[in-house]
Amino acid sequence: MKHGKRYVExxxxxxxxxxxDANEAVAILKKTAVAKFDETIELHIRTGLDGRHADQQIRGAVVLPHGTGKTVKILVFAKGAKADEALAAGADYVGAEELIPKIQNEGWLDFDVIVATPDMMGVVGRLGKILGPKGLMPNPKAxxxxxxxxxxxxxxxxxxxxYRLDKTNLVHVPVGKASFSEQQLLENFQSIMDAINKAKPSTVKGAYLKSIVLTSTMGPGIRLNVAKLVG
Incomplete structure (x- = not known):
């Protein structure tokens, strides 16, 4: 694969x-993120898990202390008082069954996250084939x-x-934006690592985390010292 001049530099x-070490990696990342837009800093973890086994799946969520730097559009599936509550709380879109054809037939996907009340999961489930592959299905663990x-x-x-295990037993999580300070990126990174260490299944054999890489959208990957990051 041929890389551009900026990447090579x-x-x-x-x-x-x-x-x-994480602090060294973040300092380098700040120098390598030279694109004309505010690059996303991403964390990629290769695990020793086998996602084919239910007891070796990891999935959860963590609130980053400094946010993601991205404006997120939220769709809420709810009815009645819960729909009103969702609108009052700042949801971008709120609806129920009437959204099914909009998503199924019109391909409407102008949202980043879906929240649903438990009673609406039967409705949301009908969209599984569309939302599942895009990682948009609501989940109690998240x-x-x-x-x-x-x-x-x-x-x-x-x-x-x-965060969750993908089919290749990797975990990919955004850490923040290149415009964040080193301290903000480090604190966000540490919050994610704490959550992933805590999520370690008791059934894992051998190394839980095999490699950890930090990268910016357009920059090279930087390998981290795994031994110092395993809780």
Whole structure:
């Protein structure tokens, strides 16, 4: 794969044979994120889990102390008083069955997160084939299937991110934006690592976390010292 001039220059700042401490990695990231837009800083973790086994799945959410730097659009599936509550709490869209054809037939997906009250999951389930592959299905573990829609919306707006194992046993989580200070990025990163360490299944055999990489949208990956990050 051929890389542009900026990437090549940025890559010179990273020694691929070194596993960096988190503070060193963040300092380098700030220098390598040189795109003309505010790049997202991402965390990629290769785990020793086998996601084919239900007892080795990890999924959850964490509210980042400094948010994600991204404005998130929230769709809430709710009725009656809960629909009113969702609107009052700042949801961007609120609805019920009438949204099914809009999403199914018109391909409407102008939202980033879906929150649903438990009684609406039968309705949302009909959209599983569309929402599932896009990672948009609400889930109790992520706090997006709940009667407390006010708290769910407040957490998401404050910078709640979801983490979960993908089909290749990797976890990908946004940490913040390149415009954040090093301290903000480090605190967000530490919050995610604390949550992932806490989520470790008791059934895992061998190493839980095999490699941890921080990268910006357009920049090279920076490998972290895993031993120092395993709780």
């Amino acid at each position: 940025a890559a010179k700042l990273v020694d691929r044979s070194v596993q960096y 706090g997006t299937v709940t009667m407390d829609v006010t708290k769910a919306i407040a957490d998401i707006k404050a910078g709640k991110v979801e």
